[in-house]
Amino acid sequence: MIATDNTTTVLDEPAWQARRRAHEARVDALVGGHRERAARGEKHPVEDFLFNYYSFRPAWLRRWHPGPGVVLAGETAREYLRWPEYQESGDGVRVAPEALPEKRRGFVRWLHAFLTTTATRPAFFGCFGWHEWAMVYRQSPEEVRHNAHPLRFPPDEIARIVEQGSGCCSHFDAFRFFTAPARPLNRHQPTRETAIALEQRGCLHANMDLYKWAYKLAPYAPSELVADCFVLARDIREIDMRASPYDLRHLGYEPIMIETPAGRSEYERRQREFSARGEPLRARLITVLETLLREGESAT
Template identity: 45%
Template sequence: MTDDHLDRRRRGAEHPVVDFLFTYYRTSVGTVRRWHPGPGVILENAHHDDRAEWRHYRRDSLYGRCGLVVNPDSVMARRGDRIRRARSVVEATAARPGATGCFGLHEWAMLYRAGADGARHGQVPLRISPDAIDDVVRGSRLRCTHFDAYRFFTEAAAPLNEPTLSRDGQIANEQPACLHAGMDIYSYTALLEAGAPGELLLDALGAAFDAREVDMRSSPYDLSAWGLEPIPVETARGRAEFVAFQREWIVRTGALRARFVRATDRLENMSSTALTGPAAALDDAG
């Protein structure tokens, strides 16, 4: 999932869809490629290899076996406040019904009345004229619920959104049909560092890849050079296609959110406790 990105980076080539997942989120490829079992699992004999130098591990023994385990205290000491806030956002989002119908117009709002030179992705041509972009925004209800998309709206577009968003209101506004709120699960999982089970990080990244592609295909940009066909949300057909993806997205990210909450709870519950017996090694099902 990262090989193509690394190859492009070596060649100095950019990709307007994929690069976002490693630049905007500031999650390094190395972080993604480094597998962790999560807390409560001993990696037998791992203290003899380079993993012994990795952050958030400690040497321990279990069932007479010696190796390394994730140190929950270390993770929570470094990232605890941010992890707890992420959990609050994820849990609140999961408890809210999905609101379809934004039609991915955030990228359009980022170009509203910006003119031909106002594109955020300067290396990517537009598939529709600036005047047509303005017409679509004026003729639509902007219903973005994600502050980190809203904050890039042009000055002219921001007052058109319902409601006005703020960082402080993030927990109250995010909802599970939002593509970006679902992509954030990948960022939140990476925040757990060694405390995140590798399978959760992999699945969250896979979902983020899919959502980012739909996100940009729904934009006013022409991505044909990258082999991507548009989802023309300025038409009834395109809007129906976008909503269909959102409905699937609610289900897919609902499962990821539940797994993220379990992972954070497990990490926090195991902090400040010693891994001394078989009970500490039980998984969620146990």
């Protein structure tokens, strides 16, 4: 049974335990392949990326938290009190926005400004995956990051494609991996400080990073939202690598040939799809942030 008022939902133990089991089963299915490869000492350039690049472990992704505005009833809910973000209430146990430390509250304010600005800025769909090519531009074979996998073109042809391409990457955490010779070819020179001025919702990496922002809010972000963002990031990573200069057909990934008009058209179509999928997730994250700011600051 679930009891609600205008601001709070009280879940009885069978209800929240069912939600927790469903989340755990979902995550087990999502991370099973990664765990099996890790046990064998194998690496996958597409499917393992989210665990190598981001700092959230599979076990943490599996851990269920209800998010703000939810009270867990029943004696078992007291196990959540091991996290300092949880407190007892009259009906059970809840994650408490007022327990958010001031240092973390500053991050919440920044992230709210970052995501709301990104949400209102017009989307741009003209980069065509150029960033992955800029990451191998003028590199020797041993310097290439995923050098266990072949490239689709020799270095001189990759250089020609980069030099004739659309260098307009606005995402700092992609730009920082460009080779030194590729950086001056980019229209923007993003820095961490200018990220909020450049981030836009058409960018594959901006939508992939919704997963990062969601898990950085744990345990305040509902775990179902974190998992939803993970699924989007996983799907984006596949397209990111299919549009890259790497030849991953031996792993079952047909290339999106962004060096051709047809490939650029397909990339833009996928980019628009990801942007549309990212918008409701970004809105849900903004709602969590606004709840944390409203309830946390009203308690101070």
